[in-house]
Amino acid sequence: MRKSALLSGMLAGSLLLSPTVLAETNQTESAIQKKETAVTIQELPGPVKKTVDKLIAYKPELKQIPAEIEKRKDPLLSQEKYSLSFTKNELRVSAEIGVDGTLLGFHMYNSDEKSEKRPSDALAEEKATAFLKQVVGNENEYRISHIRDGGYMAIEHDGKEKVTAYASVILLPLVNGIPLAGSHSIQVDINQEGQVTNWFNHDGNLDKSAFPKPENLISRETAEQAFLRAINMELVYDEEEGATRGPNGPENVNPVLKYRMTAKQIEAVTGNPIEDDYKEYTETKPVNGEAKVLRITSAKEAEKLLQTELGIQVNGLRFREEGDGVKQAKLYEWTTENNTVYAVQTTDKGEVLQFGCLSVHNAEKFKETGTISEEAAAAKALDFIKKYLPANVKEVQISYRGRSAYPDWVDESKIPSNNVLLVGFTEMKDGIPITNRAIHAWIDLATGKIEQVSLYIPLQSVLPDSSKKIDRDKAASIYLESHPLQLQYVWPHMLDQKAKKPMLVYAPLDDYYVEYIDALSGKVVTSR
Numbered sequence: 001m002r003k004s005a006l007l008s009g010m011l012a013g014s015l016l017l018s019p020t021v022l023a024e025t026n027q028t029e030s031a032i033q034k035k036e037t038a039v040t041i042q043e044l045p046g047p048v049k050k051t052v053d054k055l056i057a058y059k060p061e062l063k064q065i066p067a068e069i070e071k072r073k074d075p076l077l078s079q080e081k082y083s084l085s086f087t088k089n090e091l092r093v094s095a096e097i098g099v100d101g102t103l104l105g106f107h108m109y110n111s112d113e114k115s116e117k118r119p120s121d122a123l124a125e126e127k128a129t130a131f132l133k134q135v136v137g138n139e140n141e142y143r144i145s146h147i148r149d150g151g152y153m154a155i156e157h158d159g160k161e162k163v164t165a166y167a168s169v170i171l172l173p174l175v176n177g178i179p180l181a182g183s184h185s186i187q188v189d190i191n192q193e194g195q196v197t198n199w200f201n202h203d204g205n206l207d208k209s210a211f212p213k214p215e216n217l218i219s220r221e222t223a224e225q226a227f228l229r230a231i232n233m234e235l236v237y238d239e240e241e242g243a244t245r246g247p248n249g250p251e252n253v254n255p256v257l258k259y260r261m262t263a264k265q266i267e268a269v270t271g272n273p274i275e276d277d278y279k280e281y282t283e284t285k286p287v288n289g290e291a292k293v294l295r296i297t298s299a300k301e302a303e304k305l306l307q308t309e310l311g312i313q314v315n316g317l318r319f320r321e322e323g324d325g326v327k328q329a330k331l332y333e334w335t336t337e338n339n340t341v342y343a344v345q346t347t348d349k350g351e352v353l354q355f356g357c358l359s360v361h362n363a364e365k366f367k368e369t370g371t372i373s374e375e376a377a378a379a380k381a382l383d384f385i386k387k388y389l390p391a392n393v394k395e396v397q398i399s400y401r402g403r404s405a406y407p408d409w410v411d412e413s414k415i416p417s418n419n420v421l422l423v424g425f426t427e428m429k430d431g432i433p434i435t436n437r438a439i440h441a442w443i444d445l446a447t448g449k450i451e452q453v454s455l456y457i458p459l460q461s462v463l464p465d466s467s468k469k470i471d472r473d474k475a476a477s478i479y480l481e482s483h484p485l486q487l488q489y490v491w492p493h494m495l496d497q498k499a500k501k502p503m504l505v506y507a508p509l510d511d512y513y514v515e516y517i518d519a520l521s522g523k524v525v526t527s528r
Contacts, residue, residue, distance in 0.1 A: 045099060047101030055095060065087070079496075105199060105201065128171070145509055176213070178487055178504070184202060210500075222271055231476050231480075234262070235432055236432060253459055255462070257432070257469060261476075281399065285398055295352065299319065310450060329347050341357070390458060397424075422440060424440050475522070489505075
């Protein structure tokens with residue numbers, strides 16, 4: 001299954017922060033979605049009701065369950081939709097439908113049903129295609145791009161782990177027989193029994209007359225040369241690749257040296273690489289780690305830590321304490337009247353993994369104006385976090401994502417500002433970053449204040465010998481050989497703005513971003 005948690009999450013319990021994350025997500029959603037009216041199924045507009053009828057045909061028992069329906073508007077995406085919820089005993093079904101009847105989202109969960117194994121690609125493709133035909137009508141207007149692993153692991157109240165696995169089928173719409181890649185995709189999650197558990201529709205209505213004809217294109221061979229020049233191959237160590245969370249800590253630890261790829265699409269007419277609308281900044285800096293370890297075992301100590309380390313006062317705020325149900329790992333959490341959340345997260349030994357303001361992306365932060373440069377903020381954060389680095393750390397890679405120049409079709413006045421900068425400080429060995437040994441800091445660019453810090457617990461492992469690695473060009477060629485370029489449309493967009501017309505590009509069509517090249521063997525390794 002795809003590895004998504006850091007080692008700290010493995011140590012502290014993979015769902016330890018989920019209540020807080022969910023709470024913050026719900027607060028954010030509440031801030032951007034306006035509840036308007038409640039209606040019944042019979043009162044729904046014709047196109048919306050037609051889609052509801054299709055869902056009931058797929059899951060007939062929904063006909064006997066009263067539906068809670070609300071009309072909502074998302075001002076960021078300028079989109080109106082109807083949200084439906086069906087609940088009976090252990091069955092929970094929700095759907096989001098656009099006013100034109102487009103099924104935007106569909107989610108079905110039954111706690112009595114298990115899906116511990118991922119279905120086969122053949123079964124997933126069959127069931128996803130059948131559902132697509134039922135709710136859209138013409139499955140031939142789409143092409144399956146790839147099928148990847150999906151799922152999650154939860155820790156029940158009795159301490160037992162519950163694994164839910166499914167296959168995620170990614171579908172792309174076809175225009176002129178050419179797939180439209182990017183955000184215009186549909187994801188259908190199929191469980192072990194072949195049932196649809198999730199449907200995420202990012203397709204939207206397409207003006208197919210806006211798409212350029214596939215004319216005057218460069219050859220695939222010319223595109224490949226440009227692709228190999230433009231692809232970023234980052235050499236890194238990773239101690240967590242393949243590791244699992246065991247009862248006494250991480251298990252199956254087998255460090256790897258690998259190339260991570262960041263590919264660029266190649267414009268099919270000009271042969272130029274298409275740049276991202278953001279820029280990854282990285283820089284190596286000398287540092288002297290001071291080996292300060294934060295350890296607490298009570299709420300009182302957590303409260304004192306927030307005050308001592310970040311100057312945060314939580315006395316008198318609404319308090320909640322939660323464990324992972326297995327090993328006494330803890331989350332100490334305080335919430336203000338305006339739902340700002342402060343917290344300290346620890347391992348079962350009391351080692352602090354995360355502390356500070358968890359609501360760093362609340363609505364108020366989007367209203368502020370930055371007065372401190374990203375470079376100055378990163379330097380200030382390094383001076384602050386060096387105390388937590390091990391004493392043997394003498395250099396770190398500083399990394400953060402900054403904004404490049406916007407394309408000419410973007411109205412910058414409509415783009416919400418994000419005044420919080422996330423900076424990573426990664427331990428190095430022989431000039432190579434060790435990805436899981438990283439401290440992250442969130443800095444408010446309006447005040448320069450450090451809002452939140454996440455730490456790591458170093459593994460005592462032996463890293464591979466980097467002198468035996470294949471070179472960057474060899475790794476890039478291996479990647480291209482396993483992911484041939486394919487002609488496809490892309491339609492650049494940003495929130496509710498998009499370019500005047502789509503463009504044709506050459507790029508890999510499948511899920512290339514979840515893979516890496518083993519720098520010692522040259523093998524393409526997936527996260528499956």
